[in-house]
Amino acid sequence: MALYALLVGVDAYEAPVQRLNGARNDIAAAQAFLAASVPPDTYFPLCLLDEDATRAAVVDGFRDHLGRAGAGDSAVFWFCGHGSQATPPDEAAHLARLEPGGMLQTVLCVDSRHDGTADLYDKELATLIAEVAARGVHLVAVMDCCHSDSSTRAGGDAAAGPGDGLLTARWQPARTTPPSAHLRRSGPRSRRPAPAGGRSARLRRPPGAWPPRARSARQPP
Structure with a gap:
């Protein structure tokens, strides 16, 4: 059985989004951990770092890379970067009813909030994950970002389209x-x-x- 990994780390955000320091290092550590966990001929990683971690590249990474996984394989999506909240675009306004505050959770790709590029909405992530899992793949998502508690829950219709100008980023x-x-x-x-x-x-x-009760490793037999 194979392990496919999509590892995304963004430090190099541009204003008005604040830069980070450490996301790339965290992805490097994740990559080393996964590589050491399975035989090398069964591990297929794709790392998207900084300028390579565009919104389109992340979506393609799900469909073109994790999409190669088949029944019985495992897949990992590991994101380190900014997370935020956003009001859904008009064509997906009905999704706001799924959230208590009417805001969807998002992750910020390197080009999010620049030149009309929207964040990646949690409902979009849920749809991408469901597409992979539907083929019998065991998929794990690691979300090292703010507002990540429901990023991969409750798949549904994708919230596609540009942002609506009401997106906010904040640290909590x-x-x-x-x-x-x-x-x-x-x-x-x-x-x-x-x-x-x-x-x-x-x-x-x-x-x-x-x-x-588990026996401690230091405990004599």
Whole structure:
């Protein structure tokens, strides 16, 4: 079985999009990791870096390169660069109803927001991924960018066409949300809420329901 990889890294954005420093290095590390993970004669990578990572080249990379994968093969799409949000173009305005805020998630190719070139919308990515996966390919997407939480979910109609001038790029810090109360109480020693006038019952793990605890590599046999 073969592994096809489409690896995209963009540092060299031009104003008004802020340049990055490290996306190319991350792709180089990803490339080395994947190359070391499979036999060399089964690994087929395509790297698009900086000026080569245009919107058209990424789309072609899906269809012409990852599209070579067949049933039983694996494919990886690995993107390092800017992510953002965008209002869909008029011809795809119905897609805004799929998002709570009416904005689609996007990734910025090197030519996005220049000369009328739009971002790559998440719904377009979902369609490209679905085209590859439909042939029985196991596909993994790694999105090292902002606004990536739903970039590859829920395939649907592609949002094609130019941008509408309302695209915005911004950086958002990671949120540090404390675990919910029910998560803090979870585990084999958790207790069910006590019935009225009764004692609480301890939750017991059925035999064989959970896998055994992994043994540390430093632990003697």
